[in-house]
Amino acid sequence: MAQERFLLxxxxxxxxxxxxxxxxxxxxxxxxxxxxxxxxxADGYVEHDAAEIWDRTLGCAxxxxxxxxxxxxxxxxxxxxxxxxxxxxxxxxxxxxxRAIVWQDRRTAEACDRLRAEGFEMLIRQRTGLELDxxxxxxxxxxxxxxxxxxxxxxxxxxxxxxxxxLVWKLxxxxxxxxxxxxxxxxxxxxxxxxxxxxxxxxxxxxxxALPEIVDSAGNFGATxxxxxxxxxxxxxxxxxxQAATIGxxxxxxxxxxxxxGTGAFVLASTxxxxxxxxxxxxxxxxxxxxxxxxxxxxxxxFVAGSLVxxxxxxxxxxxTATESEDLARSVPDNAGVxxxxxLAGLGAPHWRPDARGLISGLTQGTTRAHIVRAALESMAxxxxxxxxxYAADSSPWAMLRLDGGMSxxxxxxxxxxxxxxxxxxxxxxxxxxxxxxxxxxSVGYGLDESLEAAGRMRGHSASFHSTMDGxxxxxxxxxxxxxxxxxxxxx
Numbered sequence: 001m002a003q004e005r006f007l008l009x010x011x012x013x014x015x016x017x018x019x020x021x022x023x024x025x026x027x028x029x030x031x032x033x034x035x036x037x038x039x040x041x042a043d044g045y046v047e048h049d050a051a052e053i054w055d056r057t058l059g060c061a062x063x064x065x066x067x068x069x070x071x072x073x074x075x076x077x078x079x080x081x082x083x084x085x086x087x088x089x090x091x092x093x094x095x096x097x098x099r100a101i102v103w104q105d106r107r108t109a110e111a112c113d114r115l116r117a118e119g120f121e122m123l124i125r126q127r128t129g130l131e132l133d134x135x136x137x138x139x140x141x142x143x144x145x146x147x148x149x150x151x152x153x154x155x156x157x158x159x160x161x162x163x164x165x166x167l168v169w170k171l172x173x174x175x176x177x178x179x180x181x182x183x184x185x186x187x188x189x190x191x192x193x194x195x196x197x198x199x200x201x202x203x204x205x206x207x208x209x210a211l212p213e214i215v216d217s218a219g220n221f222g223a224t225x226x227x228x229x230x231x232x233x234x235x236x237x238x239x240x241x242x243q244a245a246t247i248g249x250x251x252x253x254x255x256x257x258x259x260x261x262g263t264g265a266f267v268l269a270s271t272x273x274x275x276x277x278x279x280x281x282x283x284x285x286x287x288x289x290x291x292x293x294x295x296x297x298x299x300x301x302x303f304v305a306g307s308l309v310x311x312x313x314x315x316x317x318x319x320x321t322a323t324e325s326e327d328l329a330r331s332v333p334d335n336a337g338v339x340x341x342x343x344l345a346g347l348g349a350p351h352w353r354p355d356a357r358g359l360i361s362g363l364t365q366g367t368t369r370a371h372i373v374r375a376a377l378e379s380m381a382x383x384x385x386x387x388x389x390x391y392a393a394d395s396s397p398w399a400m401l402r403l404d405g406g407m408s409x410x411x412x413x414x415x416x417x418x419x420x421x422x423x424x425x426x427x428x429x430x431x432x433x434x435x436x437x438x439x440x441x442x443s444v445g446y447g448l449d450e451s452l453e454a455a456g457r458m459r460g461h462s463a464s465f466h467s468t469m470d471g472x473x474x475x476x477x478x479x480x481x482x483x484x485x486x487x488x489x490x491x492x
Contacts, residue, residue, distance in 0.1 A: 004023070004073070005024065005073055005074070005075045006021045006022060006023060006024070006029060006068050006073060006074055006075065007021070007022040007024065007074070007075055007076055007077075007078060007439045007442050007443060008020070008021060008022075008061065008064055008065070008068070008074045008076070008077045008078070008233065008442075009021075009022060009077070009078045009079070009080065009435045009438045009439050009442070010057055010060075010061060010077065010078070010079045010080070010167065010438075011080050011081075011241075011434060011435045011438065012053065012057065012079070012080065012081035012082055012163045012164070012167070012241075013036075013082055013241070014036070014082045014085075014102065014103070014104070015035065015036055015038065016033050016034060016035050016036055017033070017034055017036060017053060017056050017057045017060060018031055018032065018033045018034075018060060018435070019031070019032045019033075019057070019060035019061045019063065019064045020032075020064070020432070020435045020439075021064045021067060021068055022435070022436070022439040022458075024075070024443070024448060025457075025458060026430065026436060026439065026440075026457070026458025026459065026460055027430065027460070028430070028432055028435075029067075029068075030064065030067050031064075032059075032060040032061075032063040032064055033060065034056040034057075034059060034060055035056075036048055036052065036053060036056065037049060037052060039099060042107075044105065044106035044107055044109070045105055045106075045107050046101075046102040046104040046105040047099035047100060047101060047102060047105070048085065048099060048100040048102055049096075049099055049100070050087045050089065050096040050099070050100045050166055051095070051096055053087075053100070053163065053166070053167075054166070054167065054170050057167060058170075058228065061228075061229070062228075062229065065229045065230070065233075070230060070231070071229040071230045071231035071232070071233050072231055074229075074233045075234075075442075075443075075446055075448065076233070076234050076235070076236035076237070076442040076443070076445060076446035076448075077171075077224070077233055077234065077235045077236065077237070077442060078235075078236065078237030078238070078239075078438030078439050078440075078441050078442030078445075079164045079167055079168070079235065079237065079238050079239075079438060080164070080238075080239050080240070080241050080244035080434055080435065080437065080438035081162065081163040081164040081167075081182070081240060081241060082102070082103055082163055082241060083103060083162065083181075083182060083185045083240040083241060083242065084103035084135060084136055084137050084140075084162065084185050084186075085100055085101065085102045085103050085137075085162060085163050086100060086101045086137050086140040086141055086144070086160060086161075086162065087100045087160070087161055087162070087163065087165070087166040088100075088141070088144050088148070088151050088158065088159070088160055089158075089159050089161075089166065089169070090154055090157055090158070090159070091154075091156075091157045091158070091159045091174075091176075092157050094169065094170065094173075094174070096166075097144075097148060097150045097151045097154065097158070098144060098148045098150070098151060100163070100166075101140040101143070101144070103135060105134065105140065106134050107134065107140075107143060108134040108139035108140060108142070108143050109134050111134070111139045111142065111143070112132050112133060112134050112139060115132055115139075115203070116132055120132065120203060123199075123203075124187060124200070127190050127191075127197060127199075127200060128184070128187055128188075128189065128190060128191060128197075128200070128284070129184070129191045129276055129277075129278075129283055129284020129285060130185070130187055130283055130284070130285075131281065131283065131352075132187075136185055136186060136187040137162060137185060137186040137187065137188070138186050138187035138188045138200070138204045138206060139187070139204060141160050141186075141204070141206045141210075142204050142205050142206060144160075145205065145206070146205075156209050158207070158209075158210045159176055159210055159212075160206070160210045160211055160212075161176065161178055161211075161212050162178060162182045162185070162186070162240075164178065164179065164182055164238050164239075164240075165177060165178040165182070165212045168221065168222070168235060168238070171224045171225065171228065171235060172222045172223065172224060172225065172235070173225045175221065175222045176212045176213065177212045177213050177214075177215045177221060177238075178211075178212040178213070178214055178215070178238075179214070179215055179216065179217045179238035179239060179289065180214055180215070180216065180217060180286045180288075180289035180294060181217055181238075181239045181240045181243040181244075181285070181286050181287065181288065181289070182238070182239070182240045183196075183212075183214045183286075184285050184286035185240060185285065187200065187204070188200050188201060188204065188206060188211070189214065191275055191276070191284055191285075191286065191296065192275055194214065194292070195214055196208055196211055196214070215238070215289075216289045216290055216291065216292065216445075217237065217238055217239050217243075217288045217289050217290060217441050218236065218237055218238075218288070218290050218441040218442070218444040218445035218452070219236065219290075219445045220234050220235075220236055220445060220446065221234075221235045221236065221238070221445070222234070222235055223235065234445075234446060236441070236442040236443075236444075236445025236446040237438050237439070237440070237441030237442030237443075237444070237445050238438075238441065239288065239437060239438060239441055241434050242260065242266045242268055242299065242434075243268070243285070243286070243287050243288060243297070243437070244433075244434045244435070244436075244437030244438050244441070245258060245260050245266075245268075245404055245433045245434040245437055246258045246268040246270070246287055246297060246437065247287070247288060247437035247440055247441065247452060248404075248432075248433035248434060248435070248436035248437030248438075248439075248440060248459065249402040249404065249428065249433050249437075249459070250402075250456040250459045251268070251269075251270055251402055252270055252272075252287070252288075252295060252452055252453060252456075253270055253272060254269075254270055254271055254272045254274070254396065255269075255270075255396075255397065255398065255399035255400070256269070256270050256399065256400060256402070257269040257270075257391075257398045257399075257400065257401050257402065258401070258402045258403070258404065258433070259384065259401055259402070259403055259404075259405075260403075260404050260405040260433075260434075261305050261306065261380070261403060261404070261405040261406065261407035261408050261413070262305065262306055262405040262406055262407065263305065263306050263307045263310075264301060264302050264303050264304060264305050264306075264307065264348070265301070265302035265305040265380070265383070265384070265405075265407075266299065266300075266301055266302075267299065267300045267301070267302070267384070267387055268285070268287065268297045268298070268299050269297060269298050269299075269391055269396050269398060270287055270295060270296070270297050271296045271297060271298060271396055272295060272296070273293065273294065273295065273296070274296065275296060276296045276297060276298045276394075276396075277394070278298060278390075278394045279393065279394060280349075280350045280390040280391075280393050280394055281349060281350055281352050281390075282298045282299060282300045282349055282350065282390060282391065282394060283298065283299040283300070283301075283349075284296065284297075284298060284299075285297050285298075285299050288441070288452060290444065290451070290452065295452075298391060298394060298396050300348070300349035300350065300387045300390065300391070301348045301349055302348050302349070302380075302383045302384070302387070303343075303344075303345045303346060303347065303348040304342040304343065304344050304345055305380055305383075305407055306322075306405075306406055306407045307344065307345070308340075308342045308344065308376050308379065308380075309322050309325055309376065309377075309407070310322070311344060312325065312372075312373060312376055318369045318372060318373055319369075319373060323410075325373050325376070325377060325410070326377075326410050326411065326412045326413075328369065328370040328373040328374065329370070329373060329374040329377050329412045330412060331370045332368070332370045332371055332374055334374075335362075335371055335374050335375045335378060335477075335480075336362070336364070336366065336367060336368075336371045337362035337364070337480070338360065338361070338362040338363060338367055338371045338372055338374075338375040339359075339360075339361050339362050339375055339378075339379075339480050339481060339483075339484040340358070340359070340360050340372070340375045340376050340378075340379045341356070341358060341359040341360075341361075341379070341484055341485055341488045342358055342376065342379045342383070343356035343357050343358045343359070343488065344358050349387060349390065350386060350387060350389075350390035351386070351489070353489060356488055356489065357488065357491075359484060359487065359488045360372065360375070361484050361487070362375075362480075362484075377410070377412065377413055377416065378416060378420075378477065379481075380407070380413055380416070380417070381413075381416045381417045381419070381420035381421065382420065382477070382478070382481040384401075384417060384420070384421060385420050385421055385478065385481075386485075388421055398421070398423055399423065400423055400424045400425070400426065401417065401418075401421060401423060401424070401425045401426070402425075402426045402427070402428070402462070403417070403425060403426065403427045404427070404428065404431055404433040404434075405431075408427050408431065409431070414427055414463075414465045415465050415468075417465070418465040418466055418467050418468075419467050419468060419469035419474065420469070420474060420477065420478070421467075422467045422469075422474065423467070424464060424465070424466055425464070425465040425466075426462040426463070426464050426465075427462060427463045427465070428459060428460060428461070428462045429460050429461045429462065429463070430459070430460050436458060436459070439458065440452060440455035440456075440458055441455075443455050443458070
């Protein structure tokens, strides 16, 4: 009888690295996890030790290979990663030349301001689909060249890459590639072009020789060094984390949308093979590339989601646990006129107001903590509805919404989203959608599934939520939100 085989996923997060064994049906067999050290050497600086990322990833992967019964039991590896983080290393030694600059890092804000003042913002937006912001990788690479003498002195021996690129190099002993989803987040790749953009490279001062080859998200890219796991294992899937989650939710067709509800909320809506263009400051990105053909998406980010519940618990003391918020929301029939604008870190898409501040309005002597907590949870649906309107204005209307992330476990929030958005909302039984997306890509790249659509079989069952709210109640809620939002935006 043939031995059972697995897919090994390396899930590279911001605070930890994980290795996960997936059964071929998409269920999780077992997991290993290790924390990553966060470095904050100056205000606005966020760094990781790339050597630590490699060591801890390798350690977790070896545990999974052992659990599987050996390398021959692993069909293929898929990798998903924190996007935009930049690693710089020496091609000859294979060692990093400085700490990795993490996606959250803001050290290149002044460089972005200079480019904006010089009139390059529209060029970057039109060419790449991105905003001119230190969030993205290109200005991080330039900063390293200007501020790390060892990097500048390497010449053609310098390598840049995002985290998946760094791991593939280490796993294979020198293969320098990046998949199109990660490359699309660098501010150096045109959305409609197969490789790096010479004009953008020149603008940001990044040498093309330091950059990886851009490849598909699924394919047989190469194999791990035999000594790492006892035998070679093919690497067959690569994707940035939010794209992987969208693939894991099987949101590949226009109108299909996923929202990851965590500290903030990331929303990706497929535009299919049509180039994503936004007049509402949504981001255009590559969702996946297979056989040289790209599926695109529009992306919008909400800065405050689960962090608002954490604020209610840790700063205000209205709840003792996050799960208590659901019980309190259910304990009152409505918000009693209370509205919360959760701009604890400014407002993201589609408003892009970093100067915005949080606001609680409508308080009376009859207001209870339950009303305030309910209003806080309601703000999630209100922010998502603002995004839904922006997507519709960009000719990318939502037909449905698929949820994942920690907040999606809250049934009340899932139902409230269905009520306010007035579209079906689904939540998968397997909430590990980011890792699942990488497993699906590996399955396609290895040839277990012929396409991402076929790999959708791995998603499994979902819980469904449908609107039960009447139109008058919905409109009353949204009118209150817009009034309070206008107060805050006008204040700025």
